[in-house]
Amino acid sequence: MRLFDFERAPNPRRVRIFIAEKNLDIPKVAVDLFAMGQLSPEFLAINPGGTVPVLEADDGTYISESIAICRYLESLHPEPPLFGTDASSEAQIWMWNNICETEGFPAITEILRNLSPGFNHRALPGKADLEQIPALIERGRQRAHQFFDRVERPLSASPFLTGPTLSVADITLLTIVDFAAWIDLDAVAGRPALDAWQQKMSARPSAGA
Amino acid sequence: MRLFDFERAPNPRRVRIFIAEKNLDIPKVAVDLFAMGQLSPEFLAINPGGTVPVLEADDGTYISESIAICRYLESLHPEPPLFGTDASSEAQIWMWNNICETEGFPAITEILRNLSPGFNHRALPGKADLEQIPALIERGRQRAHQFFDRVERPLSASPFLTGPTLSVADITLLTIVDFAAWIDLDAVAGRPALDAWQQKMSARPSAGA
Numbered sequence A, B: 001m002r003l004f005d006f007e008r009a010p011n012p013r014r015v016r017i018f019i020a021e022k023n024l025d026i027p028k029v030a031v032d033l034f035a036m037g038q039l040s041p042e043f044l045a046i047n048p049g050g051t052v053p054v055l056e057a058d059d060g061t062y063i064s065e066s067i068a069i070c071r072y073l074e075s076l077h078p079e080p081p082l083f084g085t086d087a088s089s090e091a092q093i094w095m096w097n098n099i100c101e102t103e104g105f106p107a108i109t110e111i112l113r114n115l116s117p118g119f120n121h122r123a124l125p126g127k128a129d130l131e132q133i134p135a136l137i138e139r140g141r142q143r144a145h146q147f148f149d150r151v152e153r154p155l156s157a158s159p160f161l162t163g164p165t166l167s168v169a170d171i172t173l174l175t176i177v178d179f180a181a182w183i184d185l186d187a188v189a190g191r192p193a194l195d196a197w198q199q200k201m202s203a204r205p206s207a208g209a
Helices: A009-021 A039-044 A066-076 A087-115 A137-157 A166-180 A193-200 B008-019 B042-044 B066-076 B087-115 B137-157 B167-184 B194-204
Strands: A002-003 A028-030 A054-056 A063-064 B004-005 B028-031 B054-056 B063-066
Touching: A002 A009, A009 A166, A039 A066, A054 A066, A063 A066, A063 A137, A063 B087, A087 A137, A087 A166, A087 B063, A087 B066, A087 B087, A137 A166, A166 B167, A193 B167, B004 B008, B004 B167, B008 B066, B008 B167, B054 B066, B063 B066, B066 B167, B087 B137, B087 B167, B137 B167, B137 B194, B167 B194
Parallel strands: A002 A028, B004 B028
Antiparallel strands: A002 A054, A054 A063, B004 B054, B054 B063
């Protein structure tokens, strides 16, 4: 088993934190996104989507998409459970993870990719060259604040996003909060529950993964 | 158990097809999106995100996000399995569902919401009023075609998106392909495997759900 990884990108970090929380040791293969390594013919044969992370499983199949990799590792290594322990907790975790995945992540990505000169012509991940749209910077900020407002409520009510224990949804959220700092968006300002939660999450050894 | 539903929207349709494939009978509560019923105080108390579908579980909790609702119903009613039967098939299904969810769905949504006069000031779902950005119409088309190109390959290799049997990822994809017709984007033109798959999927009784 090997993880195709890039140290300085938020999605691979989700998987690295998950691996650390599971106390696993999985060899890594660095894919240099700065050198466009994700678009090399060799890597596109592994993941036609041209994104990292990708897990090469022991049976030789490739799994892309961070959450699918995490779910696979959960199946192989159920302890500690990070996807819930019954139908109800599982549903809440999938719900919040999906909100993070479809609302939080794209908001920050949209700002960065339409703002940073490094993403000129690369406004979306993957193979296509797409031009930046400056109006998306402000829209992204509105979306991001709407998303962070939304997570403040459950974090005010329980220690973690989906209840009393850590789940994969917290890992996804932490990477989004820290990713927001890349574009100078302070997610925790004015959100005391999110602030306390981020400090608690950042103090876990896994946060450095 | 009740499903908060809106007949003419693609995400609730995902859940209705899933329910039909499981041969379940779940009472529905109509939320009229045309009348902005999803933003009423009553509905926002149920789902602060202001989106349908939402499942009210028998324990009184609410589950939003189509894929989380489907996963919950799978836990309660495992047959026929639509989320895989082992770690590897589960991972492939989550992977493809997530690609559909984060690449396919947003591409079509982005075109519709930035094109249709009906979504003026409502360029994203949820509570915030956001202005349309016309440049996203063309970008959305590029994203959509990139996504449909991507699914053509696995559909050329196996009867369903993730292998020999139907999975929840097929249901998500069908709603995207049919949703694309709303904005006059022909997803199957020039994609014979997707075309054959869509015809097969559309012939299932569940497609009318």
